[in-house]
Amino acid sequence: xxxxVHAHIGCDHRxxxxxxxxxxxxxxxxxxxxxxFISSMKSLIYDYREGNDDVEEACTKYxxxxxxxxxxxxxxxxxxxxxxxxxxxxxxxxxxxxxPFYFNTPANSPLMYPIVEEAIRMKAxxxxxxxxxxxxxxDLADRYPDAIxxxxxxxxxxxxxGVLRVKxxxxxxxxxxxxxxxxxxxxxxxxxxxxxxxxxxxxxPFQTPAISIAKVLEANIPEYVKELIFYKNALNLFNLRxxxxxxx
Amino acid sequence: MIDVSSFIGSLPKRxxxxxxxxxxxxxxxxxxxxxxxxxxxxxxxxxxFYGNRLLQSIIKKYTQLYMAYVxxxxxxxxxxxxxxxxxxxxxxxxxxxxxxxxxxVRRIRDFAEKLSVPIHIPLRLHFSxxxxxxxxxxxxxxxxxxxxxxxxxxxxxDIFLEVLRYLxxxxxxxxxxxxxxxxxxxxxxVKEVSADRVLFGTNMPFSYPLxxxxxxxxxxLSEKEKKLIFEExxxxxxxxx
Numbered sequence: 001x002x003x004x005v006h007a008h009i010g011c012d013h014r015x016x017x018x019x020x021x022x023x024x025x026x027x028x029x030x031x032x033x034x035x036x037f038i039s040s041m042k043s044l045i046y047d048y049r050e051g052n053d054d055v056e057e058a059c060t061k062y063x064x065x066x067x068x069x070x071x072x073x074x075x076x077x078x079x080x081x082x083x084x085x086x087x088x089x090x091x092x093x094x095x096x097x098x099x100p101f102y103f104n105t106p107a108n109s110p111l112m113y114p115i116v117e118e119a120i121r122m123k124a125x126x127x128x129x130x131x132x133x134x135x136x137x138x139d140l141a142d143r144y145p146d147a148i149x150x151x152x153x154x155x156x157x158x159x160x161x162g163v164l165r166v167k168x169x170x171x172x173x174x175x176x177x178x179x180x181x182x183x184x185x186x187x188x189x190x191x192x193x194x195x196x197x198x199x200x201x202x203x204x205p206f207q208t209p210a211i212s213i214a215k216v217l218e219a220n221i222p223e224y225v226k227e228l229i230f231y232k233n234a235l236n237l238f239n240l241r242x243x244x245x246x247x248x
Numbered sequence: 249m250i251d252v253s254s255f256i257g258s259l260p261k262r263x264x265x266x267x268x269x270x271x272x273x274x275x276x277x278x279x280x281x282x283x284x285x286x287x288x289x290x291x292x293x294x295x296x297f298y299g300n301r302l303l304q305s306i307i308k309k310y311t312q313l314y315m316a317y318v319x320x321x322x323x324x325x326x327x328x329x330x331x332x333x334x335x336x337x338x339x340x341x342x343x344x345x346x347x348x349x350x351x352x353v354r355r356i357r358d359f360a361e362k363l364s365v366p367i368h369i370p371l372r373l374h375f376s377x378x379x380x381x382x383x384x385x386x387x388x389x390x391x392x393x394x395x396x397x398x399x400x401x402x403x404x405x406d407i408f409l410e411v412l413r414y415l416x417x418x419x420x421x422x423x424x425x426x427x428x429x430x431x432x433x434x435x436x437x438v439k440e441v442s443a444d445r446v447l448f449g450t451n452m453p454f455s456y457p458l459x460x461x462x463x464x465x466x467x468x469l470s471e472k473e474k475k476l477i478f479e480e481x482x483x484x485x486x487x488x489x
Contacts, residue, residue, distance in 0.1 A: 015405045015409065015430070016409050027431065030466060179375045179427070180376075181456050183453065204431050205432070206405065208431040208432070209431075210463050210466055211429050213462065214458035214461075214462055218456040
């Protein structure tokens with residue numbers, strides 16, 4: 001049983017990626033992934049609202065497999081806030097996707113503040129791409145201790161720094177995907193943050209789900225902690241227990 | 249399984265997290281029969297002497313380990329390279345040369361021919377390292393070495409399409425998958441160049457081998473194709489009995 005808190009649909013022509021919702025569900029079946037949290041690559045590299053339309057359509061089509069993350073672009077100001085409210089009021093969406101690199105706005109920029117404040121008000125978690133060793137995310141978490149933040153990629157290549165930087169912020173959880181399959185990644189995260197703050201994510205199609213699965217399976221941690229990482233932490237953190245009780 | 253791309257030693261941004269015994273233990277756990285290793289210090293230093301010699305002293309002790317000799321065409325050639333050498337690896341970025349220099353490419357080619365082993369170009373040693381050469385430079389290198397097998401590895405999705413377009417057409421080029429992480433990339437590689445030219449590698453000690461194992465074992469490929477990738481191609485190419 002696995003919950004993947006980091007997946008994509010859509011196309012990224014730079015790398016020849018094309019992944020429809022149907023293809024994604026087929027991949028999930030292959031790797032034993034029950035639920036995936038998805039955003040659209042279209043939101044990241046073309047138009048964030050059109051990408052959200054695609055996510056909504058996919059989650060409507062596969063309501064028991066896909067949960068939507070609404071991509072919210074900080075440079076669009078009030079329009080972005082309206083988009084946030086609109087999407088998060090719908091059952092297809094579970095959180096907010098922020099990509100500082102593609103949105104050309106640091107995660108700790110003042111332009112992000114209204115989005116984070118609205119997320120706190122709506123009790124919506126923020127899923128933030130982080131490849132800077134956790135610098136921006138830790139700064140944001142310091143300012144907003146009530147925000148629930150999932151730091152994607154554990155901070156990237158400098159994942160040890162990333163984990164260390166967010167250690168003291170109990171409202172920050174880390175997701176492990178990236179091309180790095182370094183020995184000891186997951187052990188370090190569990191040791192520094194505790195077993196409840198580490199989540200499985202694949203970043204499909206940039207990574208095959210096998211990469212993060214291998215990181216967890218090879219980690220020198222107890223089996224029950226692997227279960228926490230693979231799905232139980234996500235179930236608890238995102239209040240999925242009632243509606244998604246097929247996990248039990 | 250035969251791992252055609254692993255190392256001993258550390259990298260500037262990656263400490264050495266596994267001892268030789270740690271590597272062997274993971275290899276045994278997953279059924280990896282042989283590993284072809286080079287020493288990272290031979291890649292990173294212009295003088296390859298220390299790293300190659302140190303590795304020689306290690307692999308002599310273990311039947312599972314074989315050597316990838318790191319060759320610097322700018323340095324004087326050693327008379328004796330050691331035993332169990334299965335590959336010549338090159339490290340143009342750290343050794344400070346480019347594949348546009350015909351004389352140096354000839355030296356690499358002649359050296360590999362003398363040892364009767366393929367040339368392995370790891371485009372990078374790990375994700376924390378920069379790419380050493382452009383794919384077009386590798387193409388130019390291969391043009392000058394069409395009579396010798398060349399293994400290209402260390403690439404990920406960011407240059408995968410380039411690798412396919414520029415190098416896929418050369419029958420003497422083989423593709424090693426340790427750093428190729430994207431979804432269905434192994435299937436794409438097999439479709440484009442055939443399973444005969446895809447080789448299994450792990451990037452130990454920097455990466456868990458299970459990732460590469462799952463990339464192949466979970467791929468939509470026939471059992472025969474998986475066997476070719478895991479073992480048979482390398483066995484044939486590197487003349488394992």
